[in-house]
Structure formats: structure tokens, C-alpha cells
Amino acid sequence: MENSTRRQFMKKTAAGAAVFLAYPPARVLGANDRVRVGMIGVGARGQDLLKQVLDVPNAQLVAIADIYSRRRDEARQMAPGIQTLDDHRRLLDMKDLDGVIVASPLHIHARHFLDSIAAGKDLYCEKTMTWSIAEAEQCHSAAEKSDRVIQVGLQHESSGALADTRKWIKDGALGQVTQVESWMSRNTPHGKGQWVRAIPSDCTAQNVNWSAFLNGRPDRPFDANKFMNWRLFWEFSGGNVTENMVHQIAWIMSALDLPLPAAAYMSGGVFSEKDGREVPDTIAVTLDFPDDVVITWQSTFNNSRYGLGERLLGSDGTVEHVAGATDMVTGRSQEITKYFPESTNRAGGSALTSQAPDQNHMANWIDCIRSRRQPNAPVEIGYRSAIAAHMANLAYRGKQRVTLAQAKAMTP
DSSP: HHHHHHHHHHHHHHHTTTTGGGGGGOOOTTTTOOOEEEEEOOSSSHHHHHHHHHHHEEEEEEEEEEEEEHHHHHHHHHHOOEEEOOHHHHTOOOTOOEEEOOSGGGGGHHHHHHHHHHTTTTEESSSSSOOSHHHHHHHHHHTTTOOOOOEEEEEGGGGGGHHHHHHHHHTSSOOOOEEEEEEEOOOOOOOOTTTTOOOOOOOOOTTBBBBHHHTSSSSOSSHHHHHHHHHTTTTTTTHHHHIIHHHHHHHHHHTTTEEEEEEEEEEEEEEEESSSSSSSEEEEEEEEEETTTEEEEESSSSOOOOOOOEEEEEEEEEEEEESOOOOOOOOOOOOEEEEEOOOOTTTTTEEEEOOOOOOOOOHHHHHHOOOOOOOOOOHHHHHHHHHHHHHHHHHHHTTOOEEEHHHHHHHO
16 A cells, blocks of 8 residues: 555656646745735644734735635634635635645645645645655655745744754854753543544535545545544554654754764554554654764653653753643643753853743744745755654664665655
8 A cells, every 4th residue: 555655646746746837936025015825724733823824914814725624614713704725726726825834634745745836835834744755855856946935834943942052052062962862741631542533523525525635545435533533543644753753853953953864763652542543652762863973752642741851962061951741721831941061071161041032933934935035944854854753653663773775765
């Protein structure tokens, strides 16, 4: 199935590449022009992004496209007057649309990414950038040939903590960093698995374009559970590695300016969430990088005490970013980033606390559409973090250490 899916994707991509010349370039904005935006996919995450773009000054949400009638109705309630469409291609045909936000399920990101670029639209693509390494290569290549402004939904790239950490590293405050520890923990009430959503009564074959959701995968009867809870299944998801690890790995890779990993290991399993899911709920990842750096990431859905965080361990000092337990309703957590000197090599050093403010990730993209500057989370970090995540998953599923060369030769 995976070989067949990949071949179909490659054929569609080759066909899509020919579309680049069929569309005129996007219009050039003046400094004070309103940016007109469309959205593809307005489920739970898409609706979060919809609220964000509505709050950006001088940006206008014009239209959305979703394959589920309920989501179109919900979007109309959130943004009265917008146009709602059931096919993303109709949205991309809108000539006066400047940018497109892609918030579809992970396994459709690449299709919507490539179609948006081919249509001459600037793009905000939710993380993880793609479902597979092959798709990451295709999207990276298409972006390099394009002049579009592309932001990946790695919001930590707009954090003040990252800006200060980069400065501390540039100033030599950490010395040689050889190891990074990172983690993310959550918990849910007994009997309620992480990510599991109730299935609305109107989630039926009549109200969902099931073929569009499958996106080239083998046809089968409509499955409401897989449609609503796609994050639980490998066919559509990368599990917690692509939902959460990718944010932290991107942050670490950006801070240390790391290339692609040299190798990945991953252990764990479905230990606490016995609800039919395929993706693991308990995870231990190790990523080896060139130039003698190793990164570990641990995660569980069975305990939330330690929230999420990273420790960059250097010969001259440590950066510790901790966010504590996340409030699952508001998404807020206690967050602090500090630098601690190593007395052995930096006896006169002082402890520091990050003071730089966070930037609005969505507003950064809108501003870059106007200025044509590179946004905070460009395709390059989207690509590198996606490859790292997929290498970890391939190692887990194959129960073996996976090198970069092996990963690129494997499917999916």
C-alpha cells in the first residue's frame, strides 16, 4: 500500500509541476495593502489559525475550503461573510487571493502545499510540513524553485527564548554543546485517550468527501472514526513525533544551527492509551547529529508533571527552557528560559534570564507577504525538522537504528 501511495503521489507531483506556468504571479502588495487570505482545512487546529488571522491588522480572511460540511458551517459562524468551498482547487483559482493557510490533516499537507505554490500563492503550512520524507523532498524542491513567501507552523521559531538562546550561543556562553535533553509530557482522565474526538452525528459519507481525505490511498468504505481521529493511525499521521516533538526539535536545530540528523533511534509503544491507536503514547528518541551532538526527546501521555522543556548542555554553560504542565483547556503554561554558567570553564559568568518578547507567528507571515522577507519558520527548518521526525518514526517502526541515507531510501 505504501509503495503504491508513494508512486501515485510522485505522479501527481510531476503533473502538478506543469501547473506552475499556468497561473499568473501573485499580485505585488503595497506597504499598506490589505492581505487577502484563504484557508484549506478548518478543523480544530484550522479554527485556531482562523482566529489568529482574524486578529492580524489589515489582513482579511476571504474564503475557506473544507471537505466536511460541518467545518464549513463552523467557519461561517466564526467569520460571517466568508466564502466557503468544498474543493481546495476552487479556492486556489481565486485570482485576488494573496496567501493560503494549510491546516488539513498531515497526510494531505504535501498535496495542498504543492498546489498552493503552483497556484502562485504565498503559503502558511501547518507542521509537520509533510507526512513522509519523499513528500518533504518534493515540497522542499518546489519551494526552492518558487519565489513564494512560505511559513511553516513551527510557532516556537517566533519565540523570544529562541532569539536569546541564539545570542548566548553566538556570544560563546555555552562553549561546545554535545548533548541536548528534551521532553514533553501530558495526561488525560482515565478512559479518555489523548486526541480522541467524539464523532458527530452528521459525520457521514454524505457530508464528507471521503475520496479527497484518502488522498490517493486505497479506496474503502467511509470510516468516521479514522476521519475524525486520523492522528491515531500511521496511514494518516506521524503520531506524537510529528504533533509535538517536531516543534522542539526545530527549536533546538535552529538554536544550534544543526544540519540533518546522521542517525535516529526510537523506542516505546502503546502503553497507556489502549484505545485501538497505532501510534505510540510513550516514546524515547535519540538523534545523532554530525559534529558530535546528540539530542534526546522523551514523551508520555501518562503523566503531565514536567510539561515540556529542553536543556542545551555546553562545556561553558547550560540553557534550560521549561514550560511546566500545559493547561489542556487554555494551552497556557508557566514558561521560563535561563542560562547557567559552568563554574569550571566560566567562573566569572552570570546567570541570565531570557527577556526577548515572542513574536506573533501569524502576523510575521502576513508582514513578510508585504515585505517579501523570509519569515521566522521558512521551508528550510520545516524540511529539516520533518526529516528528523520521520527518521525517528522509521526507526521505531523498523525496530532498528536508521541512518539518513537509509531513511531516504525507505518508504513511506
